Every structure is written in structure tokens, then in C-alpha cells.
Amino acid sequence: MSAAGWKPDEGWGREVLLPxxxxxxxxxxxxxxxxxxxxxLGVLGAAGEPLAGGETLGSIVLPAGARGPAFLVLPNFQVIYAWSRSLVSVEFLGDS
Structure with missing residues (x-):
């Protein structure tokens, strides 16, 4: 997956709280x-802490819809998604 852009020193993302x-x-x-x-925009870490990461790019996804948990996904998540676009991944990402 490193050929696809995977960065081993970075995570895939994390759960966040939306305002x-x-x-x-x-x-x-x-x-x-x-x-x-x-x-x-008021997005916080899952424990209510400020986000850290500076200029790292990320997207917010709501795999269970607006009332479910929110995740801030980072570039490594995009690598996983490009590598395995299974129906589970499609359901996770939704149509938003």
C-alpha cells in the first residue's frame, strides 16, 4: 500500500465531536x-479536546448518518478506500 501513498507514520483518522x-x-x-x-468550525476530538495536526488535510464522514459517530479521516484513509472499495466501504462512507 506504500506505493499507493500510505504513510506509515500517520494514522487513518479518528472519531470527533461536531458542534x-x-x-x-x-x-x-x-x-x-x-x-x-x-x-x-468547532470540531473537537472525541474526548472534547482541541484538534491537533495543523495543515494535515482531512474529511469528515458520518458512516451511520447525522445521529451517529463522526470521523475525521486523513490521507491514509483515502489510500485504504482506493485500495478496497468494497460494499462495506461504500456503506461506511454513505452518499453525502
Whole structure:
């Protein structure tokens, strides 16, 4: 997978908390922002801590819909998704 862009020193992503006024149109795999931008939108780590990561690009995905958990996925997630586009992956990403 390293030939596809996998970076072994980076994770795939993490669970995050979205603010109540988060625009759900921003939660889609094709929309990336750097971590600072997500932080400015009020996105927090799962334990309520500020995000860290600076200019790393990521996308917000809601695999179980608006009422389920939210994840900030990083470039390694894109590598996994490009490598294995199974129905499980499609269900995870949704159509948003």
C-alpha cells in the first residue's frame, strides 16, 4: 500500500465531536480541509479536546448518518478506500 501513498507514520483518522450547528453538507469524503479549518468550525476530538495536526488535510464522514459517530479521516484513509472499495466501504462512507 506504500506505493499507493500510505504513510506509515500517520494514522487513518479518528472519531470527533461536531458542534450542534455543524453544516452537514461539510461531511463528505470529497471535501477536505486542513485540521486548523476543522478546528475553526468547532470540531473537537472525541474526548472534547482541541484538534491537533495543523495543515494535515482531512474529511469528515458520518458512516451511520447525522445521529451517529463522526470521523475525521486523513490521507491514509483515502489510500485504504482506493485500495478496497468494497460494499462495506461504500456503506461506511454513505452518499453525502
Amino acid at each position: 450542534p450547528n455543524f453544516p452537514l453538507s461539510q461531511a463528505r469524503l470529497g471535501l477536505t480541509k486542513d485540521i486548523v479549518e476543522w478546528d475553526l
